[in-house]
Amino acid sequence: MPQQKSSPKSKEYVSQETLEKLTFLTKSFAEKWKEMGIIVTSDCRIDMDNFKGIYSDSSIQSDKHYIEKQQSKFGEKDASFGIAEAVELLTTVIWNKTLGDNLVVVRASMFDDIANGVDHLVLEKTTGKVICFIDEVSSLDSPTMYKKKNKTPFRKDIKYGFTIENDKANLKELKNIPVFYLGTPGSQINWLTRDLAETISSTPTKREISLINFYLGSLAMQIMERSLEKDAKELLKLIPETILSEMKKYVQKTKAKK
Numbered sequence: 001m002p003q004q005k006s007s008p009k010s011k012e013y014v015s016q017e018t019l020e021k022l023t024f025l026t027k028s029f030a031e032k033w034k035e036m037g038i039i040v041t042s043d044c045r046i047d048m049d050n051f052k053g054i055y056s057d058s059s060i061q062s063d064k065h066y067i068e069k070q071q072s073k074f075g076e077k078d079a080s081f082g083i084a085e086a087v088e089l090l091t092t093v094i095w096n097k098t099l100g101d102n103l104v105v106v107r108a109s110m111f112d113d114i115a116n117g118v119d120h121l122v123l124e125k126t127t128g129k130v131i132c133f134i135d136e137v138s139s140l141d142s143p144t145m146y147k148k149k150n151k152t153p154f155r156k157d158i159k160y161g162f163t164i165e166n167d168k169a170n171l172k173e174l175k176n177i178p179v180f181y182l183g184t185p186g187s188q189i190n191w192l193t194r195d196l197a198e199t200i201s202s203t204p205t206k207r208e209i210s211l212i213n214f215y216l217g218s219l220a221m222q223i224m225e226r227s228l229e230k231d232a233k234e235l236l237k238l239i240p241e242t243i244l245s246e247m248k249k250y251v252q253k254t255k256a257k258k
Helices: 016-035 057-074 079-099 110-116 143-151 186-194 206-225 241-257
Strands: 103-107 120-124 130-137 155-165 168-183
Touching: 016 079, 016 186, 057 110, 079 103, 079 120, 079 130, 079 186, 079 206, 110 155, 120 155, 130 155, 168 206, 186 206, 206 241
Parallel strands: 130 168
Antiparallel strands: 103 120, 120 130, 155 168
């Protein structure tokens, strides 16, 4: 992750400029996916209402009540919620912008975000399969990140999922999918967003390339630390050899010290 050149404000916050840019870019990807028959909300979340006919109305309504109940507990208008939301939007933009030729990356439904701890689905375009889930942490070095990487299940299930079959979204429950954890410094969200391109069709900027390389390096490290090469072979194909080599050396050095 590139370091901020100037000191951020002491109080973490999401600026209006950051919010507007991330919202616009995410909405642009949502519209792109809808053209492909992938129905998502304007913030690129899987649309639970699209599952009517897959699940009963009472089941979907029950899940929506669960969301409302949980949000009332942690206060969705809290500053930390705003930063976490911005971090998820940033991830959505960066993955789709830089790897969009090979992948479709959408946000999990709010139900699966809260109930199952999944923030993103990563689908491979050529096969239409979900190759992994992503769970975000708006920090690089925190007890939460350590706990998630080392104590939570490597595979998870979600209720509102899909695969792509015959160029259409096949709505279904997804089970036993590998999940990886990404940490992004929420305190730097405004700085990280500042140099993003203005449109999704623009050539990736240096900041965008730097961010995706950081994310891919984090995934490579998790795969190697936990010896998950066979489980994540589709994901490894996307990671440049230079990053894999660097992470391999780092992991070997870390293990040698233990």
